[in-house]
Amino acid sequence: MKFTNKDALLFDLDGTLIDSVPDLALSINQMLNALDMKPYPTDIIRSWVGNGAEVLTKRALSGSIEISPDLNTAYVEKALSIFLTYYEQNVCVETTLYPNVKSTLETLHRSGYRLVIVTNKPEQFVRPILKHLGLNDLFEMVVGGDSLPKRKPDPMQLTYVCETLGVAPSNCLMIGDSKNDIFAATAAQMQSVGLTYGYNHGEDINSHGASLILDNFADIIDALVPATELVD
Structure with missing residues (x-):
């Protein structure tokens, strides 16, 4: 065509x-670490990317591409702020x-x-x-x-x-x-x-x-x- x-x-x-997955994954795992949550392999986080920072954050907090309906709005906002702060530091490292x-x-x-x-x-x-x-x-x-x-x-x-x-x-x-x-x-x-x-x-x-x-x-x-x- x-x-x-x-x-x-x-x-x-x-x-x-x-x-951008390497830098997104690094920043997501730094966010999870700051929240005392377990990190995820880069390949898993790769499957969560593509719908914006808030959705990526929610998927990370849910540990799945399917977002948990039980996520607290204030907690998501806190996590998103942490993620964006780390990502600003890592925006074009790898x-x-x-x-x-x-x-x-x-x-x-x-x-x-x-x-x-x-x-x-x-x-x-x-x-x-x-x-x-x-x-x-x-x-x-x-x-x-x-x-x-x-x-x-x-x-x-x-x-x-x-x-x-x-x-x-x-x-x-x-x-x-x-x-x-x-x-x-x-x-x-x-x-x-x-x-x-x-x-x-x-x-x-x-x-x-x-x-x-x-x-x-x-x-x-x-x-x-x-x-x-x-x-x-």
Whole structure:
């Protein structure tokens, strides 16, 4: 499949551009230690990532991807505050880019596409990560999980980007690794790309209705038809 007439490319962050699990796991386990709770292996915490900091905290407190209905609200708020404090200290210690991400983004930026981050990660952490990894100047806009009242899979973030940039949803493409990205795009009437290598809680990304599924981030370039080619 080839995408035509795309002006803006919206990218999820964790599991799409970066593997942040090592730093998230470190910070979650530091939080659990501070609360006198047992830590968990990184691979377990990896399966909990993808729905924002509060959900990750609740899963850690529950010891499961299924959040316990018995969690005390005040206790969750305390734990979340502890986690965010530790994560701020560890935000880009072992976080790495996935293969071909930087070169592909640079190519897309040079080609004139408007690049945007749409993530469920709290906004305060996004720019420091982008800066540390040398990506900050490539993105025109960042929308975090706490930037608006609702976040993916709700379409609010995507709709906000369209309105702010003055671009129709049909001229945008959402690129992510989880069903939250795909569902948000569908609800915003936007086409989407699902990447197979990220965080999708063990579910097959093929099953969520993405317009295109890719294994390699670099293949996004070949999936886009530049406006110059359409004219030719």
